[in-house]
Amino acid sequence: MECISVHIGQTGIQMGNACWELYCLEHGFQPDGRIQESSTASLADSSFGNFFSETGGGKHIPRAIFIDLEPTVVVVSP
Numbered sequence: 839m840e841c842i843s844v845h846i847g848q849t850g851i852q853m854g855n856a857c858w859e860l861y862c863l864e865h866g867f868q869p870d871g872r873i874q875e876s877s878t879a880s881l882a883d884s885s886f887g888n889f890f891s892e893t894g895g896g897k898h899i900p901r902a903i904f905i906d907l908e909p910t911v912v913v914v915s916p
Contacts, residue, residue, distance in 0.1 A: 841888050842901045851904050858900050861889055871897030 845854030861867075866874040867890070890898040 839888055840901060842903065843889075844903045844905070846905045848906060848908065851906055854902060854904060858902060861900070865890070867898055871899055873898065 843854060843857070845851050862869075868874055871893075889901055891901055892898050
């Protein structure tokens with residue numbers, strides 16, 4: 839099963855950012871999308887694949903959509 843979260847409007851985006859930050863901390867993801875070395879042992883029984891998609895380069899990206907008509911609300915980190 840895969841889960842895609844949709845966050846709409848300023849409040850939805852702010853709540854979504856908080857949720858995804860927590861998901862990343864819980865699953866041991868670094869800001870660049872790679873998994874921390876200490877977290878690799880628990881990957882076999884982890885359900886992070888429901889919330890993240892793995893790229894060919896070994897990075898993980900969240901399955902999420904952020905929508906707002908005001909572009910300054912959606913901030914993309916480098």
